Amino acid sequence: xxxxxxxxxxxxxxxxxxxxxxxxxxxxxxxxxxxxxxxxxxxxxxxxxxxxxxxxxxxxxxxxxxxxxxxxxxxxxxxxxxxxxxxxxxxxxxxxxxxxxxxxxxxxxxxxxxxxxxxxxxxxxxxxxxxxxxxxxxxxxxxxxxxxxxxxxxxxxxxxxxxxxxxxxxxxxxxxxxxxxxxxxxxxxxxxxxxxxxxxxxxxxxxxxxxxxxxxxxxxxxxxxxxxxxxxxxxxxxxxxxxxxxxxxxxxxxxxxxxxxxxxxxxxxxxxxxxxxxxxxxxxxxxxxxxxxxxxxxxxxxxxxxxxxxxxxxxxxxxxxxxxxxxxxxxxxxxxxxxxxxxxxxxxxxxxxxxxxxxxxxxxx
Amino acid sequence: xxxxxxxxxxxxxxxxxxxxxxxxxxxxxxxxxxxxxxxxxxxxxxxxxxxxxxxxxxxxxxxxxxxxxxxxxxxxxxxxxxxxxxxxxxxxxxxxxxxxxxxxxxxxxxxxxxxxxxxxxxxxxxxxxxxxxxxxxxxxxxxxxxxxxxxxxxxxxxxxxxxxxxxxxxxxxxxxxxxxxxxxxxxxxxxxxxxxxxxxxxxxxxxxxxxxxxxxxxxxxxxxxxxxxxxxxxxxxxxxxxxxxxxxxxxxxxxxxxxxxxxxxxxxxxxxxxxxxxxxxxxxxxxxxxxxxxxxxxxxxxxxxxxxxxxxxxxxxxxxxxxxxxxxxxxxxxxxxxxxxxxxxxxxxxxxxxxxxxxxxxxxxxxxxxxxxxxxxxxxxxxxxxxxxxxxxxxxxx
Numbered sequence: 001x002x003x004x005x006x007x008x009x010x011x012x013x014x015x016x017x018x019x020x021x022x023x024x025x026x027x028x029x030x031x032x033x034x035x036x037x038x039x040x041x042x043x044x045x046x047x048x049x050x051x052x053x054x055x056x057x058x059x060x061x062x063x064x065x066x067x068x069x070x071x072x073x074x075x076x077x078x079x080x081x082x083x084x085x086x087x088x089x090x091x092x093x094x095x096x097x098x099x100x101x102x103x104x105x106x107x108x109x110x111x112x113x114x115x116x117x118x119x120x121x122x123x124x125x126x127x128x129x130x131x132x133x134x135x136x137x138x139x140x141x142x143x144x145x146x147x148x149x150x151x152x153x154x155x156x157x158x159x160x161x162x163x164x165x166x167x168x169x170x171x172x173x174x175x176x177x178x179x180x181x182x183x184x185x186x187x188x189x190x191x192x193x194x195x196x197x198x199x200x201x202x203x204x205x206x207x208x209x210x211x212x213x214x215x216x217x218x219x220x221x222x223x224x225x226x227x228x229x230x231x232x233x234x235x236x237x238x239x240x241x242x243x244x245x246x247x248x249x250x251x252x253x254x255x256x257x258x259x260x261x262x263x264x265x266x267x268x269x270x271x272x273x274x275x276x277x278x279x280x281x282x283x284x285x286x287x288x289x290x291x292x293x294x295x296x297x298x299x300x301x302x303x304x305x306x307x308x309x310x311x312x313x314x315x316x317x318x319x320x321x322x323x324x325x326x327x328x329x330x331x332x333x334x335x336x337x338x339x340x341x342x343x344x345x346x347x348x349x350x351x352x353x354x355x356x357x358x359x360x361x362x363x364x365x
Numbered sequence: 366x367x368x369x370x371x372x373x374x375x376x377x378x379x380x381x382x383x384x385x386x387x388x389x390x391x392x393x394x395x396x397x398x399x400x401x402x403x404x405x406x407x408x409x410x411x412x413x414x415x416x417x418x419x420x421x422x423x424x425x426x427x428x429x430x431x432x433x434x435x436x437x438x439x440x441x442x443x444x445x446x447x448x449x450x451x452x453x454x455x456x457x458x459x460x461x462x463x464x465x466x467x468x469x470x471x472x473x474x475x476x477x478x479x480x481x482x483x484x485x486x487x488x489x490x491x492x493x494x495x496x497x498x499x500x501x502x503x504x505x506x507x508x509x510x511x512x513x514x515x516x517x518x519x520x521x522x523x524x525x526x527x528x529x530x531x532x533x534x535x536x537x538x539x540x541x542x543x544x545x546x547x548x549x550x551x552x553x554x555x556x557x558x559x560x561x562x563x564x565x566x567x568x569x570x571x572x573x574x575x576x577x578x579x580x581x582x583x584x585x586x587x588x589x590x591x592x593x594x595x596x597x598x599x600x601x602x603x604x605x606x607x608x609x610x611x612x613x614x615x616x617x618x619x620x621x622x623x624x625x626x627x628x629x630x631x632x633x634x635x636x637x638x639x640x641x642x643x644x645x646x647x648x649x650x651x652x653x654x655x656x657x658x659x660x661x662x663x664x665x666x667x668x669x670x671x672x673x674x675x676x677x678x679x680x681x682x683x684x685x686x687x688x689x690x691x692x693x694x695x696x697x698x699x700x701x702x703x704x705x706x707x708x709x710x711x712x713x714x715x716x717x718x719x720x721x722x723x724x725x726x727x728x729x730x731x732x733x734x735x736x737x738x739x740x741x742x743x744x745x746x747x748x749x750x751x752x753x754x755x756x757x758x759x760x761x762x763x
Contacts, residue, residue: 062450068443174570174763179485179717180724180749183539183570183763184437187465276439280462283438324432330405 006358013354021351028347032340039339044328051322058321059314069317071205071275074212075267076287077309080294081212081219081302082263085256086140087292088223088300090236091147095158097288098165099139099261101281103268105169106135108279111188111195111272112176124195129269136265137258139165144257148250162288170281187277197274208270215263220302232256264288297344315340396648397428398640399448401441403460405433408573409617410598414459414482414636421640425648437462445470449477455647457482457640471495478647482636483543485744488656489719498639499743500659503550504691505632505666507698510554511687512630512671512680513592513614517559519677526591533564534585536595536602538572539763544596545752546738546745550698551594551614552756557703558683564756565590570763575599586611588759603628612675619670629676631669638664658743662692699736704753711736716746 016024037048059069079096086093110128118124143157176185189195200206223229231252235242242249271283290312297311298304319333400418404411415431422429430453435444441463448456449470455478458467464484471479471492480496481487487497517531533555537544548566556562565585569577578601582593586609594614595602600623606613607624615624615631639659646653659665671681690696701711715726718741730737730746738747752758 062447064443064447064450068447170570179542179720180540182461182541183572184462186462187469190465190468278438278465280436280438282436285436320432320434324430327431330434 008355008357010353010355012352016351024347024351025344028343029340032343035343036336036339039335043332044326046326051326054322054325055314055318058325059317061321065317067203067205069313070209072313072317073306073310074205074209075271075275076291076294076313077305078212078215078267078270079264079284079287079291080298080305080309081215082260082267083291084219084295084300084302084305085223085229085232086260087295088236089232089253089256091144091253091257092155093140093143093158093257093260094155094289094292095139095143095161096260096264096291097284097286098158098162099136099264100268100271100284100288101162101165101169102139103132103136103265104272104279104283105165105172105268106131106265107269107272108176108185108188109172112185115189115192115194119194121194121196125197125273128195128273129266132265132269132272133262134265136268137262140257140259140261140264141254144254148253166281169279173279173281185279188272188279189277195273196277197270205275208274211266211270215266216302216306219263223300223302228252228255293341311344395428396644397430397451397453398422398644399445399453399456400429400431401435401444401448401456401458401463402431402433403435403437403463404573408598409600410572411459413617413633417636417640418457421637421644424637425641425644427644427648435463437466439466441466442469445479446473449474454478455480455644457643459483468492468495478643478653480639480643482639483744485720485742488742493652496643496653496655496657497743498636498643498654498657498659499739499745500634500639500663500665501661501739502632502634502666503546503698503738503745503747504661505634505668506547506550507554507557507691508668508684508687509594509614509630509632510551510556511558511683512676513551513594513612514555514558514562515677515680515683516612516629516675517555517562517592520591521559528559528561530589530591531559531562532588532590533562534582534588534590534593535564535566536578536581536585536593536597537566537568538597539570540568540749540758540761542745542748544568545749546747547596547616548594549704549747549751549753549756550738552753553698553703554687556755557687562755565759566756567759568761568763569597571597573598575601578602579605582606582613583609584759621670621672625672625674627675628670628672630671630680633667633669634659635665635667656743658739661688697735699738699747701731701734701736704755706751706753708754714751716741716748718742718746 040046040048040051060066079100083093083096107128110131139161143154143161146152146157147154173185174183177183178186197207231247234245234247235249235252239249272279276283294305294309294312297308315337319337322328323330323333402411402414406412406415418431430448432444435441437460445456445467457480459482461483464481464486467479467481468486468490471494475494478494480498482498484497487495513533521528521531535548537548552564565588567581567585569581571577578597578599582602582605585593592612593602593606596616598617600620603613603615603620603624606627611627612629613624613627614629617633619631621628639657643653687696711731713729714731716728716730717724717726718728728741736747739745
């Protein structure tokens with residue numbers, strides 16, 4: 001008997017009670033913070049509690065910071081909502097970055113090219129919205145159409161559409177640049193404020209936040225209670241089952257991707273019309289990809305995404321604050337973010353699987 | 366789901382409570398300045414600002430906040446306002462695209478001074494708390510150009526190529542006036558000592574793109590350029606020159622470390638004198654220039670690290686002589702007798718000094734026999750309509 005015995009074995013577990021699930025998650029966060037503290041002390045010699053305190057201050061320190069936090073949360077949440085229906089359908093749409101970008105581009109295009117012909121702010125905003133929705137929807141439609149017609153790979157297709165969108169924006173930025181040769185367009189309609197979304201109660205960010213809040217609820221209902229939502233879930237479970245049940249799979253794929261793209265277009269509209277009032281190639285800033293993580297972490301549940309997108313925005317803003325307060329390079333903040341995400345994603349393993357340590361004293365049989 | 370939501374809400378309340386208790390300690394207000402940078406210290410452009418900011422604040426003994434990686438969008442406005450909220454009395458931003466957002470913040474906080482480097486709008490915006498600053502870097506470029514011309518002469522004398530083949534290559538970012546003014550003054554400096562010099566210019570379409578800058582420099586070298594200079598912020602061009610063994614005149618600071626065998630000299634703007642000037646005025650509650658142009662005399666235009674292993678003999682002396690003539694007012698970089706446009710000497714030129722959407726030329730800038738750069742506003746306005754004879758633009762897509 002010289003065969004080696006395994007130390008432990010891993011098996012899939014059934015559904016855990018929610019309390020246990022959240023205990024595991026809480027433990028993971030605590031462990032992550034502990035590792036970050038040790039790392040902070042070792043690398044920088046700073047008091048880790050001061051570092052965490054600074055992170056909170058960076059996120060909620062003042063009324064303005066809190067508004068910025070919620071505005072960033074709204075944008076990330078909005079893009080995460082947009083990718084979710086496609087993900088539920090197992091359509092791997094990683095083209096949100098480009099879909100938001102073309103939405104922004106379309107919005108800026110309307111603001112710039114029509115400003116000499118339209119003086120009504122309302123009409124302008126309606127046209128901007130329509131253009132953004134249409135551009136985003138088109139960017140979602142193309143990969144879905146090719147997928148359903150010729151079964152092309154949607155991951156590669158949507159990924160490449162990102163680059164097309166970014167390069168198209170770069171081209172138009174040079175075309176509309178102000179002043180000439182500067183390679184940027186500055187604030188659009190700065191003096192007339194034509195096409196700028198209104199501030200509610202004097203708060204510039206309130207309107208986009210409210211729009212995303214409504215969208216969250218609407219998408220939750222759409223996915224959970226509507227016939228469309230049901231069809232998406234069935235297609236995601238098994239295309240064959242869906243076909244057998246008489247669902248037109250091609251139509252569901254195209255319809256869902258058009259919806260995903262249009263929501264991305266809406267975010268682009270909010271970015272240009274309500275917050276930034278400009279178009280740069282870094283306007284979306286990778287949030288189209290971060291949204292994939294937000295959606296997955298929340299298991300495609302729109303309400304859960306409020307929490308996961310908050311977590312990521314919190315880490316990002318907190319990290320920036322640490323970097324400037326302690327004169328650390330922003331890379332250190334990225335390391336902390338990486339550690340925390342590692343634990344949070346890693347703990348899902350322990351929720352889905354159980355590890356049994358095998359006893360060594362079972363000699364012979 | 367409700368339970369999860371309840372937990373989430375509880376967690377957020379705890380977080381908020383912690384956040385509130387963390388801000389209790391209050392120290393007596395010390396004068397505080399804020400600095401907004403587009404990138405971090407990995408960009409030579411931003412590093413130049415960051416070093417100046419730290420040096421000026423330490424010298425004046427004031428507090429400061431420095432925010433890096435602030436994009437040219439709404440985040441610039443939010444950051445500037447946030448600095449004002451936290452008690453900064455003066456706030457600086459370093460990148461051209463920050464300007465519109467700095468103006469918005471200046472309107473929101475009339476009691477805080479906002480200073481924007483490289484911007485063009487302060488002199489027409491009519492805000493008492495919004496300022497632009499730049500330096501007469503074309504003077505530094507001209508002096509660096511002399512070092513380039515001397516090197517060309519040396520190589521001609523060594524028989525490496527004929528006087529007619531003395532072509533310079535220049536890697537620019539955009540066809541923006543700042544870049545045009547830079548390469549034209551550099552070229553004029555080179556031609557003042559090497560009269561047969563010509564120059565090819567290529568543009569990368571980005572202020573920082575290491576690959577494009579490297580490829581651009583390589584393209585120029587393959588096209589027969591004997592010496593390279595650049596206006597873009599990465600190590601791309603110096604690296605390409607070092608690999609090909611072609612001399613390089615750098616910008617924004619010394620690149621000696623990556624190109625010990627080809628780097629000649631570099632010109633850069635030193636922002637410390639401006640920071641000291643503006644902060645001191647603000648601390649004393651005095652008004653200061655809406656539009657400030659640093660010069661060699663203010664210590665704002667600097668030449669760094671002449672590499673005597675590569676530079677031609679007598680370079681330092683030639684530079685010193687030209688510098689003295691500039692300070693004495695006998696040498697003007699854009700002296701109209703030294704350059705022509707399509708074979709003609711200009712006696713008049715209307716430049717677009719006051720920004721507007723249609724780029725309407727508005728100000729006469731040639732008088733007393735020279736083009737008055739950076740006098741009617743600090744940012745350069747020697748623009749892309751002025752491609753002087755001897756300079757050949759390979760592409761103008763950007």
